[in-house]
Amino acid sequence: MTATVPVVTDISYQDLLDDPYPAFRRLRDTAPAVFVDAAKLTLVTRFDDITRIERDPATYSADNPASLVNKVMGPTFMRKDGAEHAIGRKAIEPSFKPTTIREHWTPRFAEICTNLVESLIAVGEADLFSALAAPMASLTLMEMIGFDEMPWQTLAYWSQSLIDGAGNYAGDAEIERKAMQAGADIDAAIDAVLDRHRANRNPSILSSMVHADPPMPIEGIRANIKVIIGGGLNEPRDAILTLVLGLLANPAQRDRVLAEPELWPAAFEEAVRWISPIGMYPRRVTRTVELSGVTLPEGLQIGLCVGAANRDDNRFPDPDSFNIFRPKQSHLAFGSGPHFCAGTWVSRLTVGRIVVPMLFERLRNLRLRDDAPPVVLGWVFRGPVSLPVRWDA
């Protein structure tokens, strides 16, 4: 005997945006899958269930023809399964290879970061969201894609417009117009550089796409670049801010990591476990199936709440604390299975080895402000939206 999916009506959308963790705990304790009225979605919140789902893409498909992502961005490999996914994924691989990261992206990203941090040293205070994390994430993604130089705010604006469009379930006409305009602007920016990448093979993602075997068709290039803009900017930005916040709020751990730099990788992993930049992503159930005693009917849309799974106390004791010394345990911040994040290694390096160490090294006595506390928001995407700090100028 299996049970039907229970329904929860007394969690508000605002609760999820402000602080989803009490709701996540309740959902984990209630059932393997729960329909949350405010989210209009069935949410899966336990670590083991999400791991099981991601091992079975035939039953839990990433492909969803009705998805708004497809409408706003076009047909992308992130929302395909099997061979269609694998071809797109393979096409971008050269840009994400460890040697490319080490030899090409690392020195370039260190230079971008040095410029940003040096411009801050004499200032003494800033909101690290707009002064560091957003420009860093935007400028590095611009280079990785292979765009011509543009103000960091332009790529950030496109990214946000696409994300808003992909989550526009209420059908707001202005949100849709902005997303479509961003899409058209991105297509024009791609057109402006594509011949150059064809003529000159280089480590950028656009170059990888046009030199892939078979070369990616232009509709695929357009859609997949949009997915990368929508999904490759906010996450490193939020991971930078979350790691800084975790360390500033826990000075004993900060002191240890500054004294023992080999602890940086563990600090990075703990930050993205603690506040996962992507809190939830969708899957579609392709056949009626039982998940840990609950029946999921064919066609059901489910949301995999990795932000909840990363605080599952069956896997992470005392899950709400930021603790870089917790026993090493894999987490789900980068997803798992065939769609495991393509940008994992480049993010680990940029955030955990370049940006945050340089920030603590160059801005002396970096500290939070008592009069302006940080603000952390979101549940589908979550991170600090403001992180005001001071240092000794």
Ligand code: HEM
């Ligand atoms: C801390 C930073 C990041 C986090 C936490 C993160 C998280 C994730 C997650 C959870 C997924 C799975 C989504 C799904 O299955 O629906 C994903 C997929 C993906 N990510 Fe990331 N991401 C990060 C950075 C980046 C960066 C910097 C890039 C590109 C430059 C990137 C490119 C991608 C791509 C292309 C996919 C789709 C992979 C596929 O479908 O095979 N990510 N990411």
